[in-house]
Amino acid sequence: MIRAAITAVNGYVPDYVLTNDEIATMVDTNDEWIMSRTGIKERHILKGEGNGVSVMCVEAANGLLKKRGISALDIDMLIVATVTPDMVFPATANVVCDKIGATNAWGFDLGAACSGFLFALATASKFIETGTHKKVMVIGADKMSSIINYEDRATCIIFGDGAGAVLLEPTTEDVGIMDSILKSDGSGRQYLYQKAGGSAYPPTEKTIAAKEHFVHQEGQTVFKFAVTNMAQVSAEIMERNKLKSNDVNYLLAHQANKRIIDATANRMGVGEEKVLMNIERYGNTTSGTIPLLMHDFEKQFKKGDNIIISTFGGGFTWGSIYLKWAY
Numbered sequence: 001m002i003r004a005a006i007t008a009v010n011g012y013v014p015d016y017v018l019t020n021d022e023i024a025t026m027v028d029t030n031d032e033w034i035m036s037r038t039g040i041k042e043r044h045i046l047k048g049e050g051n052g053v054s055v056m057c058v059e060a061a062n063g064l065l066k067k068r069g070i071s072a073l074d075i076d077m078l079i080v081a082t083v084t085p086d087m088v089f090p091a092t093a094n095v096v097c098d099k100i101g102a103t104n105a106w107g108f109d110l111g112a113a114c115s116g117f118l119f120a121l122a123t124a125s126k127f128i129e130t131g132t133h134k135k136v137m138v139i140g141a142d143k144m145s146s147i148i149n150y151e152d153r154a155t156c157i158i159f160g161d162g163a164g165a166v167l168l169e170p171t172t173e174d175v176g177i178m179d180s181i182l183k184s185d186g187s188g189r190q191y192l193y194q195k196a197g198g199s200a201y202p203p204t205e206k207t208i209a210a211k212e213h214f215v216h217q218e219g220q221t222v223f224k225f226a227v228t229n230m231a232q233v234s235a236e237i238m239e240r241n242k243l244k245s246n247d248v249n250y251l252l253a254h255q256a257n258k259r260i261i262d263a264t265a266n267r268m269g270v271g272e273e274k275v276l277m278n279i280e281r282y283g284n285t286t287s288g289t290i291p292l293l294m295h296d297f298e299k300q301f302k303k304g305d306n307i308i309i310s311t312f313g314g315g316f317t318w319g320s321i322y323l324k325w326a327y
């Protein structure tokens with residue numbers, strides 16, 4: 001049986017650090033409120049005119065190729081999970097393939113908000129498992145600063161920019177992606193969305209004046225759905241794979257809010273030493289959170305470790321992947 005194994009990981013965040021204290025000069029908030037409600041201390045922001053999300057994808061991708069010691073020409077397929085593509089079209093995946101020289105690869109973008117990377121990883125794994133593709137790169141990246149209203153204290157405190165990339169390759173060993181549960185419910189779309197800029201409400205002076213090109217979020221509602229669904233799907237994947245809490249080595253949960261992550265860990269019965277977090281430094285980078293976690297904690301993973309990845313995001317979209325670390 002062929003499984004898809006993650007064989008390399010890399011992450012990238014831009015240099016500029018936006019601290020809680022700096023945000024407190026922009027809106028009526030403070031470091032203590034933000035830390036206690038979200039666990040976020042600072043986030044990174046990509047500056048520079050014309051610098052879209054592909055800039056961060058390219059950094060993550062080139063570092064990944066170097067770490068694995070392969071050429072861009074070896075890549076068969078590249079998926080970019082993002083809600084902040086460089087442009088509506090062409091796909092950012094095409095832009096990235098061109099910039100890194102992956103001329104043998106085909107690719108596309110996948111939009112599932114904060115579950116984007118998880119959905120992309122599950123999708124990519126199928127191309128490996130069927131034997132048709134040998135090296136697939138999956139990137140999760142968002143430049144959230146491009147769609148955040150820095151006059152809205154309820155959203156601007158949460159989000160940041162960042163990217164992470166993984167390489168998937170086939171293995172016949174008992175490691176890699178073991179199982180996935182993927183869910184979505186479009187009736188949740190009213191609670192977390194960017195109204196304008198798509199085909200329903202193309203950009204006009206009116207949409208700009210109404211600030212409809214920014215993220216709109218009903219925080220409390222999203223919070224309740226996130227807590228319930230992320231905890232539920234994480235428990236479900238453990239049950240389906242007969243994993244007890246002692247069997248789980250690490251939980252990699254979408255970094256949206258420390259309180260949501262804690263609730264998920266509680267439901268799974270895993271202690272805080274197994275719950276990996278970097279939300280304090282990056283905030284919510286949407287599609288970037290899970291590969292950035294893998295990048296930051298890669299050194300402590302051992303071959304065969306049981307890892308549960310869980311996400312929740314706009315859409316609503318949510319899900320879990322059970323994987324055994326492959327190196």
Ligand SMILES: CC(C)(COP(=O)(O)OP(=O)(O)OC[C@H]1O[C@@H](n2cnc3c(N)ncnc32)[C@H](O)[C@@H]1OP(=O)(O)O)[C@@H](O)C(=O)NCCC(=O)NCCS
Nearest residue numbers: 029033037114153154157219220222223256257312313314
């Ligand atoms: C956004 C979020 C942090 C707000 O925290 P909360 O505890 O729900 O706060 P509320 O929205 O109930 O607001 C409570 C009060 O704090 C105020 N407040 C909101 N943001 C604030 C800020 N940055 N600083 C200070 N006060 C703030 C509100 O105005 C409100 O004041 P009021 O009681 O006088 O009306 C929280 O709802 C959340 O994390 N939601 C989920 C977000 C998420 O995970 N999104 C991504 C999913 S992928």
